[in-house]
Amino acid sequence: MKTQRDLFNAFFRIGIFGFGGGPTMIPLVHKEVVGNYQWMPDDEFSNVLAIGNTLPGPIATKMAGYIGYKVGGITGCINAVVATIIPLIIVMIAGLGLVNEYRDTPWVAGMAMGVVPIVTWMMAKLCYDFFLKGHKAVGAVATGLLSIASLVLILVFNVHPGLIIAAVLAGVLVKPEKKIELKTNEKEG
Template sequence: MKKLLSMFSSFFKIGAFTFGGGYAMIPLIQAEVVENKKWIEKDEFLDILVIAQSFPGALAVNTSIFIGYKIGGAVGAILALLGTVLPSFFIILLVASFFMQFRTNYYVDLVFKGIGAAVPMLVLIAVVSLSKSVDKNYTNLLIVIITVVCITIIDIHPVLVIVASGLYGYIFFRKKVK
């Protein structure tokens, strides 16, 4: 039970102090569950992240559910979910009740501009950190290039690219089971 409460507390802290959505939360989740608490290995975290991206819903929420389930089963999944979403829920309630009267305030606007500038860097940190776990070879480089071209230039929906990449991995990277 102590581990579950610690997990809830960790996800609550991450949810309370991260702005910018799921991708901005990933480096914080990784630091907490892989490096600080050592609940899972980095390879497991990368696998969970890939699975979480494949499911509908917010990336950080899906990731927290999978990690919570790995640590504490169904109860762990629920506590991790609540830890992740409750801070945002309470902050949104608070902000919604006061936002309209302060949105035109010059200083509030500056705060939001500062937060908005930091979010892309948090996403970049997540990309760099996760890329360290990927094998550096021509096949993976080609997959990255094709993915970027498909999504940004050809405008193929990311879900289709994820499904196609998953099928490619299943067909070409699977190991023969004896």
């Protein structure tokens, strides 16, 4: 029962503080799942995020569903998803009505503008953390080249990020039949 309570508390906090939509919730999910409760390591979280991004629908509920299922089975899945969406439903019903009514007031406009830099830094921190993980996994050069190639594909050629993630996952899943070994010439002594 403690696990179900922990799942609900973690994802309820994510739902409350995840202002700005699903992508802004990712650093919060990471903090709760990897940092606070240690339900999975960074590598597994990265895989969950990558796969979740390739599937249709909101990322926050997909991650909540998977992580809830992994931690607490079917009940955990339902628990985590419900905990994630309850705050969103409350905000949509109550908050958006108020924001819509007072949208022309300076304090509401200022509040909306103030959230943008916070969300930007949350996403930048997440990107930096993933860059460091990639650096450890495949090296700095490969991580840098993949990052630059992804950026160019998204910004210049308007390729959907899900297609890039799917291509990378396909590349990782396809194993070559023969491993190539590099041999160095060593002087015998």
